[in-house]
Amino acid sequence: DGGITQSPKYLFRKEGQNVTLSCEQNLNHDAMYWYRQDPGQGLRLIYYSQIVNDFQKGDIAEGYSVSREKKESFPLTVTSAQKNPTAFYLCASTTGTGESDTQYFGPGTRLTVL
Amino acid sequence: KQEVTQIPAALSVPEGENLVLNCSFTDSAIYNLQWFRQDPGKGLTSLLLIQSSQREQTSGRLNASLDKSSGRSTLYIAASQPGDSATYLCAVRGSWGKFQFGAGTQVVVTP
Numbered sequence: 376d377g378g379i380t381q382s383p384k385y386l387f388r389k390e391g392q393n394v395t396l397s398c399e400q401n402l403n404h405d406a407m408y409w410y411r412q413d414p415g416q417g418l419r420l421i422y423y424s425q426i427v428n429d430f431q432k433g434d435i436a437e438g439y440s441v442s443r444e445k446k447e448s449f450p451l452t453v454t455s456a457q458k459n460p461t462a463f464y465l466c467a468s469t470t471g472t473g474e475s476d477t478q479y480f481g482p483g484t485r486l487t488v489l
Numbered sequence: 490k491q492e493v494t495q496i497p498a499a500l501s502v503p504e505g506e507n508l509v510l511n512c513s514f515t516d517s518a519i520y521n522l523q524w525f526r527q528d529p530g531k532g533l534t535s536l537l538l539i540q541s542s543q544r545e546q547t548s549g550r551l552n553a554s555l556d557k558s559s560g561r562s563t564l565y566i567a568a569s570q571p572g573d574s575a576t577y578l579c580a581v582r583g584s585w586g587k588f589q590f591g592a593g594t595q596v597v598v599t600p
Contacts, residue, residue, distance in 0.1 A: 381532075406586055417493070417578065417590035418533075425586050433587070465532055469586070474520050474540040476582055480532040 377402045379481035381466050386486045388453065388460065396451045396484045398466035406471040407449040408478070411435060412463040421464075424449055425471055453486065461488045491516045491583055495591035503599050508566035510594050512579035517557045520582040524553050524564050527576045527593070536577075537564070569598045 379400045388394045400407065406425045410418040420433030424443040438457025443449055453460045466481040492515045502508060512522070521540045525533040537546045539555040539562065546553050550567040566573055578593040 379532075408588070410590075415498075415592065417592040418580075419590075420587065423586065431585075463530075467533075471586055474542065475538070476520060476586070477535060477538050478523060478525075478533075478580065478588060479535065480525075482532045483530075485530070 379466060379468055379479055381464075381481035381484050383484060384482065386484055388486060388488050390488065391455045393452055393454050394486070396453070396464055396466075396486070398449045398451065398481060399447055400449075400466075400468045400479075400481075401447060402468055402479060403446070404468035404470055404479075405446070406469045406476075407443070408467040408469075409433075409439075409441065409449070409451045410465045410467065412465060412483075418465060421451065459488075460486055462486060491519075491581060491589045493579060493581055493589050493591040495577075495579060495594050497594060498592065499595040499597075501597040501599065502569055504569060504571060506569055508564075508569050508573065508596060508598075510564040510566075510577050510596070512562040512564070512591055514560045514562075514581050514589070516583065517560055518583065519557065520584075522553075522555055522562050523580050523582070523588075524551075524562075525578045525580065527578060533578065569596075571598050571600050574598050 382397045408423040409421040422441040424430035524536045537553045552565045576593040580590045
């Protein structure tokens with residue numbers, strides 16, 4: 376089955392720790408995205424990548440970092456510089472083809488700061 | 490900067506009634522608009538995608554319209570069922586492959 380997997384489903388972070396969220400897709404999509412969702416708010420873009428070895432900052436990139444070494448994988452690291460990381464994190468991918476560009480989402484990772 | 494608004498934020502209807510969900514956007518230079526459903530604690534599931542050159546899309550009980558000139562899209566769900574209870578989000582695709590989301594409408598369908 377084609378799709379997007381995210382792991383872990385739940386993640387707990389202590390103050391001062393860096394944590395990495397995994398996102399893998401087998402849809403053969405070129406573009407991948409990371410979003411943050413807070414209660415009652417829409418999704419906010421953290422980083423996106425339209426091609427391997429290239430990525431761009433979204434609207435709220437401070438305190439986060441990413442890499443795109445393989446087409447299938449787009450891990451997100453939440454660093455200690457992110458002061459309020461408790462949120463629901465969603466990974467998505469698209470074909471990147473203009474008008475028919477359709478987003479597909481993973482199941483999400485809920486991160487909680489202890 | 491593109492802004493996407495969904496009104497109302499929450500909606501409760503009795504089973505069998507038709508649902509009308511609204512999405513408005515400020516910049517009409519979009520590639521497409523996509524409607525999603527999100528269940529609590531889950532990822533987003535795509536419902537319909539309307540390309541910028543299209544006026545509407547239909548899938549089963551769902552129908553979505555797009556009016557770029559007025560910056561509006563409407564999602565209609567006919568004959569609502571309790572299983573339709575969820576949060577519905579819209580997103581527009583702009584240039585550079587970026588998407589802008591609304592905050593969503595939380596729908597409760599009561600038996």
